[in-house]
Amino acid sequence: MKALVSIKRVVDYNVKVRVKSDGTGVETANVKMSMNPFDEIAVEEALRLREAGTVTEVVAVSCGPLACQETLRTALALGADRAILVQTDEELQPLAVSKLLKAVADKEAPQIFIVGKQAIDDDSNQTGQMLAALTGWSQATFASKLKIADGKAEVTREVDGGLATIRISLPAIITTDLRLNEPRYVTLPNIMKAKKKPLDTLTPEALGVDVKPRLKTLKVVEPSKRKAGAKVADAAALVDKLRNEAKVI
Amino acid sequence: MALLVIAEHDGAGIKQATLCTVAAAAKIGGEIHVLVAGHNAAGAAQAATRIAGVSKVLHADAPQLGEFLAENVAALIVGLAKSYSHVLAPATSNGKDVMPRAAALLDSQQISEIVSVESPDTFVRPIYAGNALATVQSSDAIKVITVRTTGFDAVSAEGGSAVIESVVAPADSGLSTFVGREVSKSERPELTSARIVVSGGRGMGSGEAFKLLEPLADKLGAAMGASRAAVDAGYVPNDWQVGQTGKIVAPDLYIAIGISGAIQHLAGMKDSKVIVAINKDEEAPIFQVADYGLVGDLFQLVPQVVEELNK
Amino acid sequence: MIRDSIRKIAQEHFKPGAAAADREYRPPVENIKVLADNGFAGVAIPEEYGGLGLGVFELMLIMEEVSRACANTAMLMGGTGGGPTPRVIAAVGTDALKKKFLPKMAKGELFAAWSMSEPNAGSDVGNVQTKAIRDGNEYVINGSKMWCSGAQLADVFLVLVRLDPTPGMKGVGAIMIERGTPGFEVGKHLDLIGLHATGMAPLYFEDCRVPAENVIIPAGGMRKLFEILDDDRVVGNPSICLGVASAALEDALAYTRERKQFGRALTEFQGLQWKLADMAIDLEAGRTLLYAAARKAAAGQLTPMDASVAKVYVNEMSQRVTNSAIQVCGAYGLSNEFPFERYYRDVRGFAIGYGTTEIHRNSIAREMILGNYKP
Ligand SMILES: Cc1cc2nc3c(=O)[nH]c(=O)nc-3n(C[C@H](O)[C@H](O)[C@H](O)COP(=O)(O)OP(=O)(O)OC[C@H]3O[C@@H](n4cnc5c(N)ncnc54)[C@H](O)[C@@H]3O)c2cc1C
Numbered sequence: 001m002k003a004l005v006s007i008k009r010v011v012d013y014n015v016k017v018r019v020k021s022d023g024t025g026v027e028t029a030n031v032k033m034s035m036n037p038f039d040e041i042a043v044e045e046a047l048r049l050r051e052a053g054t055v056t057e058v059v060a061v062s063c064g065p066l067a068c069q070e071t072l073r074t075a076l077a078l079g080a081d082r083a084i085l086v087q088t089d090e091e092l093q094p095l096a097v098s099k100l101l102k103a104v105a106d107k108e109a110p111q112i113f114i115v116g117k118q119a120i121d122d123d124s125n126q127t128g129q130m131l132a133a134l135t136g137w138s139q140a141t142f143a144s145k146l147k148i149a150d151g152k153a154e155v156t157r158e159v160d161g162g163l164a165t166i167r168i169s170l171p172a173i174i175t176t177d178l179r180l181n182e183p184r185y186v187t188l189p190n191i192m193k194a195k196k197k198p199l200d201t202l203t204p205e206a207l208g209v210d211v212k213p214r215l216k217t218l219k220v221v222e223p224s225k226r227k228a229g230a231k232v233a234d235a236a237a238l239v240d241k242l243r244n245e246a247k248v249i
Numbered sequence: 250m251a252l253l254v255i256a257e258h259d260g261a262g263i264k265q266a267t268l269c270t271v272a273a274a275a276k277i278g279g280e281i282h283v284l285v286a287g288h289n290a291a292g293a294a295q296a297a298t299r300i301a302g303v304s305k306v307l308h309a310d311a312p313q314l315g316e317f318l319a320e321n322v323a324a325l326i327v328g329l330a331k332s333y334s335h336v337l338a339p340a341t342s343n344g345k346d347v348m349p350r351a352a353a354l355l356d357s358q359q360i361s362e363i364v365s366v367e368s369p370d371t372f373v374r375p376i377y378a379g380n381a382l383a384t385v386q387s388s389d390a391i392k393v394i395t396v397r398t399t400g401f402d403a404v405s406a407e408g409g410s411a412v413i414e415s416v417v418a419p420a421d422s423g424l425s426t427f428v429g430r431e432v433s434k435s436e437r438p439e440l441t442s443a444r445i446v447v448s449g450g451r452g453m454g455s456g457e458a459f460k461l462l463e464p465l466a467d468k469l470g471a472a473m474g475a476s477r478a479a480v481d482a483g484y485v486p487n488d489w490q491v492g493q494t495g496k497i498v499a500p501d502l503y504i505a506i507g508i509s510g511a512i513q514h515l516a517g518m519k520d521s522k523v524i525v526a527i528n529k530d531e532e533a534p535i536f537q538v539a540d541y542g543l544v545g546d547l548f549q550l551v552p553q554v555v556e557e558l559n560k
Numbered sequence: 561m562i563r564d565s566i567r568k569i570a571q572e573h574f575k576p577g578a579a580a581a582d583r584e585y586r587p588p589v590e591n592i593k594v595l596a597d598n599g600f601a602g603v604a605i606p607e608e609y610g611g612l613g614l615g616v617f618e619l620m621l622i623m624e625e626v627s628r629a630c631a632n633t634a635m636l637m638g639g640t641g642g643g644p645t646p647r648v649i650a651a652v653g654t655d656a657l658k659k660k661f662l663p664k665m666a667k668g669e670l671f672a673a674w675s676m677s678e679p680n681a682g683s684d685v686g687n688v689q690t691k692a693i694r695d696g697n698e699y700v701i702n703g704s705k706m707w708c709s710g711a712q713l714a715d716v717f718l719v720l721v722r723l724d725p726t727p728g729m730k731g732v733g734a735i736m737i738e739r740g741t742p743g744f745e746v747g748k749h750l751d752l753i754g755l756h757a758t759g760m761a762p763l764y765f766e767d768c769r770v771p772a773e774n775v776i777i778p779a780g781g782m783r784k785l786f787e788i789l790d791d792d793r794v795v796g797n798p799s800i801c802l803g804v805a806s807a808a809l810e811d812a813l814a815y816t817r818e819r820k821q822f823g824r825a826l827t828e829f830q831g832l833q834w835k836l837a838d839m840a841i842d843l844e845a846g847r848t849l850l851y852a853a854a855r856k857a858a859a860g861q862l863t864p865m866d867a868s869v870a871k872v873y874v875n876e877m878s879q880r881v882t883n884s885a886i887q888v889c890g891a892y893g894l895s896n897e898f899p900f901e902r903y904y905r906d907v908r909g910f911a912i913g914y915g916t917t918e919i920h921r922n923s924i925a926r927e928m929i930l931g932n933y934k935p
Contacts, residue, residue: 017377026381034564070561077561094349095358122376124361129319129349138424139319141346154428159342165428166318186565188599188612194561214358218371218384229524231542235553238525238543239560246523246540247399248445248502249469249558477897494579494897512819513897519818537820 001148001170003046003055004110005080006101007062008036009071010121023219035071038116040078041176044183045146046114047079054148057081059108063100065089069199076194077186083199084108088211090204094122096211098130103207105135110171112153117142117175128175138168142177250334251280253307255326255347257339258285258293263300266339268403271300273396274337275404276366280304283411284329286322286418288315294413301405306413313421317343320422323350328419330355330391334369340395352393359393360385364400379522440489443472445502448491448518451478452507452528452547459485461548462506464555474498474518476508492517507547510535527551566622569598570629578630581757582902585749587713588757591633592640595626596668602641606650609662611641616857619795620850627803628810631906632757634800638674639710641665644792645672645718648734651788653776657736661716673714675705675763682706683919685720685782686729690765692721698769699723699735701743705763707913711746712759715739719763724779734777734785735770743768754905789914793867794853797914801878801907802843802850808903809839812885815892832888839881846877865927868920875911882907 011017012034017026035043049055060075062068063086072083086100105113113135115128132139140146140155144163147154148170156165158177204211232238242249252274257264267283274281282305285294294308307329313321322343330336330351338344340362352359364382365373371386372394440446447466449459459473466473474491475484491498493516503521508514510526510533518524519538526539527547536542543550573594581588595601603619605611619642627634637643646665649657664670681687690703701721708717717737724731737744747762777785813836816826826832853870856862882904886893893900911917927933 011377017380019381026377074561074564077565093358095353095356098353120378123374123378124359125345126349126352126359126361129346130353130359132319133323133350133353138422139346139350140425141319142342157342162430162432164316164430166316166425167428168425169423185569185598186561187597188562188565188603188614190599191561191565192612214389215360215385215387218386220376220381220383223375223379223382229526229536229539229542231536231544235543235550235557238541239554239557241541242502242523242525246502248523512892516818 001055001111002057002059002108003049004059004061004105004108004113005039005042005046005075006097006113006115006127007039007043007060007068007071007075008116008119008121009033009062009064009068010036010119013037013120019220019222023221025217025220033067033071035074036116036119036121038118038120038176038178040183041178041180042114042116043075043078043080044181045174045176046112047184048181049112049148050079055112059084059110061086061101061104063088063092063097072199073194074186076197076199077191078184079190080197082197085199085201086204086207087201088204090211091213092211093213093215094124094126095130095214096209098127098134099209100204100207100211101127101131102134103209104202105131112148112170112172112174113137114174114176117177128173132173135171135173138172139175140166140168140172141175143174144177144179146174146180251282251332252277252335252337253326253329253333254281254283254303255336255338255344256283256285256293256297257341257343258287258290258296260287260290261292261296263293263296263406264339265403266341266398267297268300268406269398269401270337270339270396271302272401272404273363273366273394274335275302276401277335277369279334282307282333284309284326284416286314286317286325288312296406298411298413299407299409300411301408303409303411306411307416308413309416309418311418314418316427317347318422318425318427319346319350320424321419322347323354324419324422325416326351327354329416333391335392335394337394337396340397344395348393348395355391355393357389357391357393358387359395360387361395362397363394364397437466438470438472440472440474440491441496441498443498443500445469445471445504446474446491446498446500446518446521447471447504447506448474448476448508449479449484449506450476450508450514451482452509453479453484454507456484458548461551465504465551465558468555468558469502471502471504472500476511476514478509478511505535505539506551508535509533510538562618563621563625565598566600566625567628569594569600570626570633574626574633575629578632579896579899579902581630581632582754582906583756583896585751585756587636587710587759588630588633589636589713591630592636592668592671595637595640600637600642601668602666604643604650605641605646605662605666609650609658610666611646611662616791616795617851617854620799620854623795623799624803624806627800628807631800631804632755634803635709635755635758636713638796639671639714640668643672643674644789644796645674645716647792648718648776648785648788652781652784654773656773657776661736670715671710671713673708673710673717675708675711675717675719677705677707679704679706683916686732688720688722688732690719690721692723692735692770694772695769697772699772699775701735701737701765701768701770703765707750707760708763709755709758709760711761711763712749717763718776723775726779729782730780732782733775733779736774736776737768737770741768741770753908754902755909790862790864790867791857793871793914794850794857794862797910798846798850798871798874801874801910802847804903804907805843805846805878805881808882808885808900809836809843811899812836812839812888812893815889815898819889826888835884835888839884842877843881846874850874863927863932864923865933868923871914872917872920872924875907875917878907879904879911
């Protein structure tokens, strides 16, 4: 059984992003980029399936500019067998990415496609579900446990208020939540080996996918700064503010 | 054109999240319909008719909709969506699961977790974990949207008088079956990942006094923490310590009780989204970082806060 | 990618315990296991012995990143396949010695220490007095050693001994001695200003018998050893200084951004801005110098002058930067609740270890006067 995992190159989660002064986006020049953390979990899960003998090959796929090769190399160093870059300098939105991934899935015919539940840059939380829609496959989002047996996947999902378990037919799309696993580190010997693993490049044109963005970003601003602290009169006023102004309870 | 809101419900009634989503729909403008999809959910459909501002409730009742499996619910939504300009759902785990699947089938680029409506095609949504707000404009014919419910004040659950229209659910996809559900136990969450943290400091005066914070933490589903001063004084165990030499936390809500706010402590919690301080010393540095400060005797104030929360 | 990977491991695993290791004088041996598990124990060991055979530049990066999180762990790493002992074994050891020690070191299962200094032989290595006298197939060793980093953990020691009564360097060689050999004892922990968790101790030998095949450098072969050491002057000692100084500046910057006085963040005072800028200039100059030296070493072109220039500058830079970090943080900088005082203490010894900065200035001057350097 073949597993595909998709990988996005994003601003490293430790970086405090700054909004550009012209309001066109956030500053990404000279900022450390890394693999989206949920995608690391996706890679880890695929590797564990391979180590358990369920999966025979793990292929990492990324869509974006040439620099994504570096992120794919990280996936290879984590242990993926080969990698595919769908290279484009266009801004890619989730619908376009899911179309590209669908085209790759058509070529590769995996039984399982593991996707991070969301990317920590645009926080869309869409690609896996959209890919499931386009392939017509089953989906299990926000997975915190995954078991594959008898041609089915049993997935425990993190849902509001607890956990829900579903059984889905294969091929399937799984999106990963934080507690699915703890990703391993890239080991030094594997970094050396990764250099020799195959990394193929495709293009949206070759796959026949129109990636034109549907959403136009008009502006990006910083959220309003923390208001200067205010003293409140009593317990009732405090609870009221927390409920209705800060909306944290 | 009309707008369709996908209801979050428990079969018998409508969830608050639905009311906030209707509020977002009302901001866009147009006739608002609500889809109640489920099994044996007539009660919820009835409740939906009473939501202020809703003119029609579409009720799809079928066993295959019972657990809100994405494949089945998305197919239902896609069938209905063609008559709507906007389809909205709250950004709950159901909404997040189903809506993108429906959006892709409609060839529409979903707009996730909007917090504000600028115009019928322009919305504001947080990106980078809320560190930036993007205003985006959609060019799709049918706009598929999930709504961050904290961004909108709920409309009234009463006052509406919508009609109910039954709709037929597509057949079971056969791709997915529901196995079971496990409701999370209300165990105290882990300090570094908790959404809310209640912390006590030297002002608690004793380990015994930390018991006073338990009802508050229970009520809020919060983790408990402490300042180094409280840990050094032996009030609570070491692993409760928040600060430079302890744990670094950044919850949505941090409640500092009897904590003066030494810089070592601030280093461990200053990135919290909302900070509340309760302290009897009006000059305590913690008030400089607190969004909401309550000055007075914590032994009286904490029970009062719990009482208010119970109201 | 190497840097990213080791940084992540070091920040997540080594940094949280760094203060406690220092405070409790407890070598963080568990970190060596983490390094080994992730393939970082055999960095410099040749591939045929189970290592990765990586070059000086990669090793320097790894040391820098480990030190950014925990200098004590970096010192311990010197006892694994990333340190000087395996390099010496690989370069001049017999096949038997290589087979015996290298594969285990590559797996992080065997920990090595390096013992040169003696109570009366510091800078003056030629004055080594510990004697090894041939007796049949064995050498009998008597004497004592000082300042041996990692001694309390090490399984095997590379020890400089007088193999031959000829005075000075000509009589000095090196022999491998395993822990537990009768007549060999590791002394009590030596408490220096910093690097509290490296298990540093003196060594004592009393009629300690070691097989003759353990001699790794015969009398008079010390030149060879120093050539190997030149590389180590780049990857070991100053890389640690660079890592600690980087952490100090990073943390000082974070602190001064947060700390408010006179109603403003400290970083808003120009006087402090300039101080921070000076720290960055110093740090980056040191980094550039060291990276250039490491690249030359990797290409086999490192001159003794390059090594000494980099070591001296980076040693002294790290003292200045960690000292300034304390200054800009005020009393909190001195407090053990913050890492600044530890950074300052930890870097201090590096200007003394591995050749004092004075001895390195001697070599620089010698090269200059010999005409081996054109300004
Ligand atoms: C952190 C640390 C770790 C160490 N780890 C090890 C280890 O693992 N193994 C080991 O064998 N040793 C180790 N050492 C010891 C180290 O090698 C010696 O400290 C060093 O060689 C200097 O010797 P000394 O301390 O006896 O100083 P001395 O040689 O007594 O020097 C004292 C002072 O005189 C100066 N001086 C001496 N000779 C001259 C000269 N010719 N010209 C100008 N100035 C001169 C020196 O620069 C210094 O300022 C370590 C030391 C430190 C600080």
